[in-house]
Amino acid sequence: xxxxxxxxxxxxxxxxxxxxxxxxxxxxxxxxxxxxxxxxxxxxxxxxxxxxxxxxxxxxxxxxxxxxxxxxxxxxxxxxxxxxxxxxxxxxxxxxxxxxxxxxxxxxxxxxxxxxxxxxxxxxxxxx
Amino acid sequence: xxxxxxxxxxxxxxxxxxxxxxxxxxxxxxxxxxxxxxxxxxxxxxxxxxxxxxxxxxxxxxxxxxxxxxxxxxxxxxxxxxxxxxxxxxxxxxxxxxxxxxxxxxxxxxxxxxxxxxxxxxxxxxxxxxxxxxxxxxxxxxxxxxxxxxxxxxxxxxxxxxxxxxxxxxxxxxxxxxxxxxxxxxxxxxxxxxxxxxxxxxxxxxxxxxxxxxxxxxxxxxxxxxxxxxxxxxxxxxxxxxxxxxxxxxxxxxxxxxxxxxxxxxxxxxxxxxxxxxxx
Numbered sequence: 565x566x567x568x569x570x571x572x573x574x575x576x577x578x579x580x581x582x583x584x585x586x587x588x589x590x591x592x593x594x595x596x597x598x599x600x601x602x603x604x605x606x607x608x609x610x611x612x613x614x615x616x617x618x619x620x621x622x623x624x625x626x627x628x629x630x631x632x633x634x635x636x637x638x639x640x641x642x643x644x645x646x647x648x649x650x651x652x653x654x655x656x657x658x659x660x661x662x663x664x665x666x667x668x669x670x671x672x673x674x675x676x677x678x679x680x681x682x683x684x685x686x687x688x689x690x691x692x
Numbered sequence: 693x694x695x696x697x698x699x700x701x702x703x704x705x706x707x708x709x710x711x712x713x714x715x716x717x718x719x720x721x722x723x724x725x726x727x728x729x730x731x732x733x734x735x736x737x738x739x740x741x742x743x744x745x746x747x748x749x750x751x752x753x754x755x756x757x758x759x760x761x762x763x764x765x766x767x768x769x770x771x772x773x774x775x776x777x778x779x780x781x782x783x784x785x786x787x788x789x790x791x792x793x794x795x796x797x798x799x800x801x802x803x804x805x806x807x808x809x810x811x812x813x814x815x816x817x818x819x820x821x822x823x824x825x826x827x828x829x830x831x832x833x834x835x836x837x838x839x840x841x842x843x844x845x846x847x848x849x850x851x852x853x854x855x856x857x858x859x860x861x862x863x864x865x866x867x868x869x870x871x872x873x874x875x876x877x878x879x880x881x882x883x884x885x886x887x888x889x890x891x892x893x894x895x896x897x898x899x900x901x902x903x904x905x906x907x908x909x910x911x912x913x914x915x916x917x918x919x920x921x922x923x924x925x926x927x928x929x930x931x932x933x934x935x936x937x938x939x940x941x942x943x944x945x946x947x948x949x950x951x952x953x954x955x956x957x958x959x960x961x962x963x964x965x966x967x968x969x970x971x972x
Contacts, residue, residue, distance in 0.1 A: 570884065575955070578884050608862035612855050613884045614730055615866035 565602060566595060570611045578613055582621035590630065590645035601631060601639040699839050699871035700725040700748055704757035707743050717743040718895045721757070725873065725888060727838075730865055732882040732903075733875040734960055735892035741875040742772060744892065745841045748873065762839050765796070768832035769841040774824045774848075776816045782827055783812035789831045802834030805860055809853075821848035829857060833864055840864075842874040846881055858885055883956045891963055898963055903956060910959055912938050915949035927962040938962040 566589045568582050576584075589595040602610075604618040622639050625631045633639045665675050705721040708714065718740040725731055733741050746752045748761045749769035761767055776785060786806070790797040806812075810823055819827065825848045832840060840861075846854045862885060864870050873890075876882055889906055891899035899906060910926070917935045920928070923945070928937035938954060945951055954962070 572880060572884055603866075605863045605866040608866050609859040611884075612858035612862055614887045615862055616887050617884070618866075 565599070567602075568607055568611060570613055579617045579621040579624065582607075582618060583624050586621070586625055587630070587645055590641070590643075593644070595641050597641050597643055599641045600637075601625075601641070603638060697727055698724050698760075699727040699729070699762070700873065701760045702744075702757065703759075705744075705747065705754055705759050706756040707740075707747060707752060708755045716755075716895050718747070718892075721895075721897050723890060723897060723900045725871065725890075727871050728865070728869045729888040729902075730862070730872045730886045731874070731888040731890055732886035733873055733890050733892065734877075734879075734882070734964075735898075736964060739892040740895040741892055742843050743895075744890075745769065745843050745873065745875060746771075748839075749841050762837070765793075766838040767841065768835045768837035768839075770828045770832050770843065770845055772843040772847075774821075774828040776824060776827055776831075778817035779815060781813050781815055782806065782810050782819075785816060785827055786812075786830060786834065789834050793835045796836050798834050798836050801836070801864065802830040805830035805833055805857065807856070822850060822853060825849055826853070826857070829861075833860070836868060836870075838871060840870055840872045842872065844875055844877070846876065846878065854881065861885075879957045879960055886956075889956075889960075891960065893963070899959075907954060907956065907959060910938060910940050910954050911945055911951050912936075912954045912958060913945065913949040913951045915947065918947060927966050 566586060568585050570578055570581055572578075574581065586595070586601070595601075601622065604615045604622075607613070607618045608615050622631065622633065626633060626639070630641070630643060630645065631639050632642050662675065665678070670678070701724045702721045705718060706716060707718040708716045721740075721744070733744065735741050743752065746769075747754060747759050749767065750761065750764065751769070777788075780788065786799070786802050789802060790799065806826055810819075810826060814823075816824065816827065825845065829842075829845065832842075846857065849857065858881065861872060865872055874882070874886070887903050889899055889901065889903050890897060911923075914934060914936045916933055917930050920937060920939055922942040923939040924942065926938045926940060928935060930936075938958065939945075
Protein backbone atom coordinates (compact mmCIF):
# COMPACT_ATOMS: atom_id res chain seq x y z
CA UNK A 565 0.00 0.00 0.00
CA UNK A 566 1.25 3.48 -0.80
CA UNK A 567 0.84 6.57 1.29
CA UNK A 568 0.64 9.86 -0.60
CA UNK A 569 2.37 13.01 0.61
CA UNK A 570 0.83 16.18 -0.76
CA UNK A 571 3.00 19.29 -1.01
CA UNK A 572 0.65 22.24 -1.38
CA UNK A 573 3.47 24.63 -2.20
CA UNK A 574 5.19 22.59 -4.88
CA UNK A 575 3.31 24.23 -7.74
CA UNK A 576 2.55 20.74 -9.11
CA UNK A 577 -1.18 20.03 -9.40
CA UNK A 578 -2.33 17.80 -6.54
CA UNK A 579 -3.73 15.08 -8.81
CA UNK A 580 -0.39 14.96 -10.66
CA UNK A 581 1.46 14.50 -7.38
CA UNK A 582 -0.66 11.39 -6.77
CA UNK A 583 -0.03 10.15 -10.32
CA UNK A 584 3.71 10.71 -10.00
CA UNK A 585 3.99 9.14 -6.56
CA UNK A 586 2.06 6.08 -7.75
CA UNK A 587 4.40 5.73 -10.74
CA UNK A 588 7.39 6.15 -8.48
CA UNK A 589 6.06 3.37 -6.22
CA UNK A 590 5.60 1.17 -9.31
CA UNK A 591 9.16 1.83 -10.47
CA UNK A 592 10.59 1.11 -7.05
CA UNK A 593 8.62 -2.12 -6.75
CA UNK A 594 6.69 -0.79 -3.73
CA UNK A 595 3.52 -1.52 -5.68
CA UNK A 596 3.11 -4.73 -7.65
CA UNK A 597 0.43 -6.08 -9.97
CA UNK A 598 -2.62 -7.08 -7.95
CA UNK A 599 -1.97 -4.59 -5.15
CA UNK A 600 -4.89 -2.37 -4.19
CA UNK A 601 -4.48 1.42 -4.17
CA UNK A 602 -5.91 3.15 -1.11
CA UNK A 603 -9.57 4.16 -1.48
CA UNK A 604 -10.42 7.80 -2.12
CA UNK A 605 -11.80 7.93 1.40
CA UNK A 606 -8.52 6.67 2.88
CA UNK A 607 -6.46 9.13 0.86
CA UNK A 608 -8.55 12.19 1.68
CA UNK A 609 -8.83 11.33 5.35
CA UNK A 610 -5.03 11.24 5.58
CA UNK A 611 -4.26 14.21 3.33
CA UNK A 612 -7.32 16.50 3.67
CA UNK A 613 -7.57 16.98 -0.08
CA UNK A 614 -10.72 16.94 -2.19
CA UNK A 615 -12.04 13.46 -3.07
CA UNK A 616 -12.49 14.41 -6.74
CA UNK A 617 -8.75 15.07 -6.96
CA UNK A 618 -8.00 11.47 -6.00
CA UNK A 619 -10.58 10.15 -8.46
CA UNK A 620 -9.07 12.31 -11.20
CA UNK A 621 -5.59 10.90 -10.47
CA UNK A 622 -6.90 7.31 -10.49
CA UNK A 623 -8.72 7.93 -13.78
CA UNK A 624 -5.47 9.18 -15.27
CA UNK A 625 -3.57 6.10 -14.04
CA UNK A 626 -6.34 3.93 -15.47
CA UNK A 627 -6.18 5.75 -18.80
CA UNK A 628 -2.48 4.99 -18.95
CA UNK A 629 -3.24 1.32 -18.34
CA UNK A 630 -1.35 1.15 -15.04
CA UNK A 631 -4.31 0.39 -12.78
CA UNK A 632 -7.86 -0.86 -13.16
CA UNK A 633 -10.98 -0.06 -11.17
CA UNK A 634 -12.95 -3.13 -10.11
CA UNK A 635 -16.48 -2.26 -9.27
CA UNK A 636 -17.15 -2.33 -5.56
CA UNK A 637 -13.68 -3.68 -4.80
CA UNK A 638 -11.28 -0.83 -5.41
CA UNK A 639 -8.51 0.18 -7.76
CA UNK A 640 -5.81 -2.40 -8.48
CA UNK A 641 -2.35 -2.28 -10.00
CA UNK A 642 -2.17 -3.96 -13.42
CA UNK A 643 1.46 -3.68 -14.35
CA UNK A 644 4.91 -2.63 -13.26
CA UNK A 645 6.77 0.34 -14.64
CA UNK A 646 10.24 0.67 -16.10
CA UNK A 647 13.14 -1.54 -15.13
CA UNK A 648 13.20 -0.25 -11.62
CA UNK A 649 14.30 -3.13 -9.37
CA UNK A 650 17.40 -2.37 -7.39
CA UNK A 651 19.49 -5.03 -9.17
CA UNK A 652 18.62 -4.16 -12.80
CA UNK A 653 21.55 -3.75 -15.25
CA UNK A 654 20.57 -0.15 -16.04
CA UNK A 655 20.73 0.78 -12.40
CA UNK A 656 24.13 -0.86 -12.14
CA UNK A 657 25.45 1.13 -15.07
CA UNK A 658 24.11 4.33 -13.58
CA UNK A 659 25.70 3.58 -10.23
CA UNK A 660 28.96 2.93 -12.03
CA UNK A 661 28.66 6.22 -13.88
CA UNK A 662 27.95 8.08 -10.62
CA UNK A 663 31.09 6.59 -9.08
CA UNK A 664 33.18 7.76 -12.04
CA UNK A 665 31.62 11.24 -11.91
CA UNK A 666 32.57 11.49 -8.27
CA UNK A 667 36.09 10.32 -8.90
CA UNK A 668 36.32 12.96 -11.63
CA UNK A 669 35.63 15.58 -8.98
CA UNK A 670 31.98 16.38 -9.66
CA UNK A 671 29.90 17.16 -6.60
CA UNK A 672 26.25 16.27 -6.02
CA UNK A 673 24.88 19.41 -7.65
CA UNK A 674 27.12 19.06 -10.71
CA UNK A 675 25.87 15.52 -11.18
CA UNK A 676 22.24 16.53 -10.70
CA UNK A 677 22.60 19.35 -13.25
CA UNK A 678 24.27 17.03 -15.76
CA UNK A 679 21.64 14.35 -15.26
CA UNK A 680 18.80 16.86 -15.61
CA UNK A 681 20.21 18.24 -18.84
CA UNK A 682 20.60 14.75 -20.34
CA UNK A 683 17.08 13.86 -19.22
CA UNK A 684 15.81 17.01 -20.87
CA UNK A 685 17.66 16.26 -24.09
CA UNK A 686 16.28 12.74 -24.39
CA UNK A 687 12.81 13.05 -22.95
CA UNK A 688 11.83 16.52 -24.14
CA UNK A 689 8.10 16.79 -24.65
CA UNK A 690 7.23 13.53 -22.90
CA UNK A 691 4.60 13.65 -20.22
CA UNK A 692 5.73 13.74 -16.63
CA UNK B 693 -31.82 18.52 -2.45
CA UNK B 694 -33.52 21.48 -4.06
CA UNK B 695 -33.63 20.03 -7.55
CA UNK B 696 -31.72 17.57 -9.66
CA UNK B 697 -28.02 18.00 -9.19
CA UNK B 698 -28.19 21.33 -7.37
CA UNK B 699 -27.65 21.50 -3.60
CA UNK B 700 -27.94 25.24 -3.04
CA UNK B 701 -29.38 27.88 -5.34
CA UNK B 702 -29.80 31.64 -4.98
CA UNK B 703 -31.85 33.88 -7.27
CA UNK B 704 -31.31 37.62 -6.98
CA UNK B 705 -30.86 37.05 -3.27
CA UNK B 706 -30.60 40.17 -1.11
CA UNK B 707 -30.53 40.87 2.62
CA UNK B 708 -30.82 44.23 4.33
CA UNK B 709 -30.69 44.36 8.10
CA UNK B 710 -33.21 46.56 9.90
CA UNK B 711 -32.26 49.88 11.38
CA UNK B 712 -31.51 53.28 10.00
CA UNK B 713 -28.32 53.64 8.02
CA UNK B 714 -27.91 49.90 7.55
CA UNK B 715 -26.97 49.05 4.00
CA UNK B 716 -27.41 45.86 2.08
CA UNK B 717 -25.44 42.97 3.56
CA UNK B 718 -26.04 40.97 0.39
CA UNK B 719 -27.36 42.05 -2.98
CA UNK B 720 -28.29 40.41 -6.29
CA UNK B 721 -26.63 37.10 -5.53
CA UNK B 722 -27.19 34.48 -8.21
CA UNK B 723 -25.56 31.09 -8.08
CA UNK B 724 -26.27 27.38 -8.25
CA UNK B 725 -23.98 25.00 -6.39
CA UNK B 726 -23.97 21.45 -7.79
CA UNK B 727 -24.43 18.53 -5.39
CA UNK B 728 -21.27 16.95 -4.04
CA UNK B 729 -19.07 20.02 -4.32
CA UNK B 730 -16.83 21.32 -1.56
CA UNK B 731 -17.25 25.06 -1.89
CA UNK B 732 -14.98 27.72 -0.40
CA UNK B 733 -16.84 30.87 0.60
CA UNK B 734 -14.28 33.65 0.64
CA UNK B 735 -14.29 37.42 1.05
CA UNK B 736 -13.04 40.22 3.29
CA UNK B 737 -14.67 40.91 6.66
CA UNK B 738 -18.15 42.29 6.14
CA UNK B 739 -18.47 40.83 2.65
CA UNK B 740 -21.65 38.97 3.55
CA UNK B 741 -20.33 35.42 4.07
CA UNK B 742 -22.04 34.78 7.42
CA UNK B 743 -25.26 36.37 6.16
CA UNK B 744 -25.25 34.08 3.13
CA UNK B 745 -24.69 30.98 5.29
CA UNK B 746 -27.43 31.98 7.75
CA UNK B 747 -29.83 32.56 4.83
CA UNK B 748 -28.93 29.14 3.42
CA UNK B 749 -29.53 27.57 6.83
CA UNK B 750 -32.98 29.19 6.98
CA UNK B 751 -32.11 31.23 10.08
CA UNK B 752 -32.57 34.53 8.24
CA UNK B 753 -35.23 35.49 5.73
CA UNK B 754 -34.21 37.14 2.47
CA UNK B 755 -35.20 40.78 2.01
CA UNK B 756 -35.48 40.09 -1.71
CA UNK B 757 -34.95 37.14 -4.02
CA UNK B 758 -34.88 33.51 -2.97
CA UNK B 759 -32.53 30.84 -1.73
CA UNK B 760 -33.29 27.13 -2.10
CA UNK B 761 -31.61 24.64 0.20
CA UNK B 762 -32.47 21.22 1.64
CA UNK B 763 -34.91 21.31 4.58
CA UNK B 764 -33.71 21.44 8.19
CA UNK B 765 -33.54 17.68 8.55
CA UNK B 766 -31.08 17.32 5.70
CA UNK B 767 -28.92 20.30 6.44
CA UNK B 768 -26.37 21.07 9.13
CA UNK B 769 -25.06 24.50 10.01
CA UNK B 770 -22.15 25.31 12.28
CA UNK B 771 -22.18 29.00 13.16
CA UNK B 772 -19.03 30.93 13.89
CA UNK B 773 -19.66 31.05 17.66
CA UNK B 774 -20.43 27.28 17.80
CA UNK B 775 -23.60 27.53 19.91
CA UNK B 776 -23.96 24.50 22.24
CA UNK B 777 -25.74 23.90 25.51
CA UNK B 778 -23.11 25.02 28.05
CA UNK B 779 -24.32 22.76 30.86
CA UNK B 780 -24.49 19.50 28.95
CA UNK B 781 -21.61 17.05 28.93
CA UNK B 782 -20.00 16.00 25.65
CA UNK B 783 -21.75 12.60 25.88
CA UNK B 784 -25.14 14.25 26.58
CA UNK B 785 -24.66 16.61 23.64
CA UNK B 786 -24.10 13.65 21.30
CA UNK B 787 -27.07 11.80 22.85
CA UNK B 788 -29.17 14.87 22.08
CA UNK B 789 -27.90 14.78 18.49
CA UNK B 790 -29.01 11.16 18.21
CA UNK B 791 -32.46 11.88 19.67
CA UNK B 792 -33.05 14.93 17.49
CA UNK B 793 -32.11 13.07 14.32
CA UNK B 794 -33.87 9.70 14.53
CA UNK B 795 -33.07 7.38 11.66
CA UNK B 796 -30.23 9.50 10.32
CA UNK B 797 -27.78 9.82 13.20
CA UNK B 798 -24.39 8.21 12.67
CA UNK B 799 -22.76 7.66 16.01
CA UNK B 800 -19.51 6.25 14.61
CA UNK B 801 -18.88 9.41 12.57
CA UNK B 802 -19.63 11.68 15.52
CA UNK B 803 -17.26 9.67 17.73
CA UNK B 804 -14.51 9.84 15.12
CA UNK B 805 -14.70 13.64 15.19
CA UNK B 806 -14.48 13.69 18.97
CA UNK B 807 -11.62 11.16 18.68
CA UNK B 808 -9.84 10.43 21.93
CA UNK B 809 -9.22 14.08 22.60
CA UNK B 810 -12.27 14.79 24.75
CA UNK B 811 -13.54 13.34 28.01
CA UNK B 812 -17.19 12.38 27.33
CA UNK B 813 -18.10 13.51 30.85
CA UNK B 814 -16.59 16.99 30.40
CA UNK B 815 -19.17 19.79 30.57
CA UNK B 816 -19.35 21.95 27.42
CA UNK B 817 -18.92 25.15 29.45
CA UNK B 818 -15.44 24.05 30.52
CA UNK B 819 -14.18 23.26 27.01
CA UNK B 820 -11.70 25.37 25.05
CA UNK B 821 -12.70 27.02 21.76
CA UNK B 822 -11.06 24.26 19.74
CA UNK B 823 -12.74 21.53 21.78
CA UNK B 824 -16.15 23.18 21.31
CA UNK B 825 -15.46 23.24 17.57
CA UNK B 826 -14.94 19.48 17.69
CA UNK B 827 -18.25 18.93 19.50
CA UNK B 828 -20.10 21.21 17.06
CA UNK B 829 -18.58 19.42 14.05
CA UNK B 830 -19.39 16.03 15.60
CA UNK B 831 -23.05 17.09 15.92
CA UNK B 832 -23.10 18.39 12.35
CA UNK B 833 -21.44 15.35 10.75
CA UNK B 834 -23.30 12.85 12.95
CA UNK B 835 -26.51 14.21 11.47
CA UNK B 836 -25.35 12.98 8.04
CA UNK B 837 -26.57 16.09 6.22
CA UNK B 838 -26.90 16.50 2.47
CA UNK B 839 -25.64 20.06 2.81
CA UNK B 840 -23.11 21.10 5.43
CA UNK B 841 -22.72 24.83 6.07
CA UNK B 842 -19.63 25.81 8.05
CA UNK B 843 -18.86 29.38 9.11
CA UNK B 844 -15.11 29.61 9.74
CA UNK B 845 -15.02 26.09 11.12
CA UNK B 846 -11.29 25.81 11.67
CA UNK B 847 -10.44 29.20 13.17
CA UNK B 848 -10.02 27.89 16.74
CA UNK B 849 -8.08 24.76 15.91
CA UNK B 850 -4.38 24.01 16.13
CA UNK B 851 -2.73 22.95 12.83
CA UNK B 852 -2.81 19.25 13.65
CA UNK B 853 -6.50 19.24 14.65
CA UNK B 854 -7.28 21.33 11.58
CA UNK B 855 -5.64 18.82 9.28
CA UNK B 856 -7.33 15.89 11.01
CA UNK B 857 -10.82 17.44 10.94
CA UNK B 858 -10.45 18.62 7.35
CA UNK B 859 -9.48 15.03 6.51
CA UNK B 860 -12.64 13.75 8.22
CA UNK B 861 -14.75 16.30 6.37
CA UNK B 862 -13.28 15.21 3.03
CA UNK B 863 -13.75 11.54 3.95
CA UNK B 864 -17.41 12.24 4.72
CA UNK B 865 -17.78 14.02 1.39
CA UNK B 866 -16.12 11.06 -0.36
CA UNK B 867 -18.35 8.50 1.32
CA UNK B 868 -21.74 10.20 1.30
CA UNK B 869 -21.37 12.82 -1.44
CA UNK B 870 -22.10 15.55 1.10
CA UNK B 871 -22.12 19.07 -0.33
CA UNK B 872 -20.03 21.40 1.83
CA UNK B 873 -19.94 25.20 1.93
CA UNK B 874 -17.17 26.51 4.13
CA UNK B 875 -16.16 30.08 4.82
CA UNK B 876 -12.58 30.75 5.82
CA UNK B 877 -9.83 33.33 5.84
CA UNK B 878 -7.14 30.66 5.87
CA UNK B 879 -6.44 30.25 2.18
CA UNK B 880 -4.01 27.35 2.52
CA UNK B 881 -6.77 25.48 4.34
CA UNK B 882 -9.01 25.80 1.29
CA UNK B 883 -6.43 25.06 -1.37
CA UNK B 884 -6.64 21.41 -2.25
CA UNK B 885 -9.78 20.75 -0.23
CA UNK B 886 -12.25 22.89 -2.18
CA UNK B 887 -13.31 22.29 -5.77
CA UNK B 888 -15.74 25.19 -6.03
CA UNK B 889 -15.36 28.86 -5.18
CA UNK B 890 -17.72 31.66 -4.21
CA UNK B 891 -15.96 34.97 -3.71
CA UNK B 892 -18.03 37.70 -2.07
CA UNK B 893 -17.12 41.35 -1.93
CA UNK B 894 -19.32 44.15 -0.65
CA UNK B 895 -22.33 41.84 -0.56
CA UNK B 896 -21.98 40.81 -4.19
CA UNK B 897 -20.58 37.74 -5.86
CA UNK B 898 -17.30 38.46 -7.60
CA UNK B 899 -16.29 34.94 -8.61
CA UNK B 900 -18.35 31.78 -8.81
CA UNK B 901 -17.40 28.46 -10.36
CA UNK B 902 -15.34 25.28 -10.26
CA UNK B 903 -11.84 26.03 -8.97
CA UNK B 904 -10.04 24.35 -11.88
CA UNK B 905 -12.07 26.33 -14.44
CA UNK B 906 -11.45 29.62 -12.64
CA UNK B 907 -7.72 28.92 -12.39
CA UNK B 908 -7.55 27.90 -16.06
CA UNK B 909 -9.25 31.16 -17.08
CA UNK B 910 -6.60 33.30 -15.36
CA UNK B 911 -2.90 33.83 -16.06
CA UNK B 912 -0.13 35.43 -14.03
CA UNK B 913 2.28 37.34 -16.22
CA UNK B 914 5.43 39.39 -15.81
CA UNK B 915 7.22 41.42 -18.46
CA UNK B 916 7.55 44.88 -19.95
CA UNK B 917 4.85 47.47 -19.24
CA UNK B 918 2.26 47.37 -22.01
CA UNK B 919 -1.42 47.50 -22.72
CA UNK B 920 -2.94 44.17 -21.78
CA UNK B 921 -6.12 44.55 -23.85
CA UNK B 922 -8.22 42.61 -24.70
CA UNK B 923 -7.61 40.71 -21.45
CA UNK B 924 -9.35 41.72 -18.24
CA UNK B 925 -6.80 42.90 -15.71
CA UNK B 926 -7.70 41.74 -12.21
CA UNK B 927 -4.65 43.24 -10.60
CA UNK B 928 -1.43 44.77 -11.88
CA UNK B 929 1.70 46.31 -10.39
CA UNK B 930 4.58 48.04 -12.10
CA UNK B 931 8.10 48.24 -10.73
CA UNK B 932 10.32 50.36 -12.98
CA UNK B 933 9.88 48.83 -16.42
CA UNK B 934 8.47 45.58 -15.15
CA UNK B 935 4.81 44.73 -15.05
CA UNK B 936 3.28 41.96 -12.94
CA UNK B 937 -0.39 41.23 -13.54
CA UNK B 938 -3.10 38.71 -12.97
CA UNK B 939 -5.43 38.66 -15.93
CA UNK B 940 -8.58 36.88 -16.96
CA UNK B 941 -7.73 35.80 -20.49
CA UNK B 942 -9.67 36.74 -23.60
CA UNK B 943 -8.02 34.44 -26.11
CA UNK B 944 -4.33 33.44 -26.06
CA UNK B 945 -1.74 35.65 -24.38
CA UNK B 946 0.60 37.01 -27.03
CA UNK B 947 3.53 39.22 -26.16
CA UNK B 948 6.92 39.26 -24.51
CA UNK B 949 5.57 38.06 -21.17
CA UNK B 950 6.51 35.24 -18.94
CA UNK B 951 3.32 33.49 -17.95
CA UNK B 952 2.33 30.91 -15.37
CA UNK B 953 -0.85 29.45 -13.94
CA UNK B 954 -1.98 31.07 -10.70
CA UNK B 955 -2.57 29.07 -7.55
CA UNK B 956 -5.91 29.44 -5.77
CA UNK B 957 -4.13 31.67 -3.27
CA UNK B 958 -2.74 33.91 -6.06
CA UNK B 959 -6.21 34.22 -7.54
CA UNK B 960 -7.94 34.99 -4.25
CA UNK B 961 -5.35 37.48 -3.06
CA UNK B 962 -5.47 39.37 -6.35
CA UNK B 963 -9.26 39.58 -6.24
CA UNK B 964 -9.31 40.48 -2.55
CA UNK B 965 -6.74 43.27 -3.01
CA UNK B 966 -8.71 45.00 -5.72
CA UNK B 967 -11.69 46.88 -4.38
CA UNK B 968 -13.32 47.71 -7.67
CA UNK B 969 -12.51 45.95 -10.89
CA UNK B 970 -13.19 42.86 -12.86
CA UNK B 971 -16.77 41.87 -13.43
CA UNK B 972 -17.49 38.47 -11.97
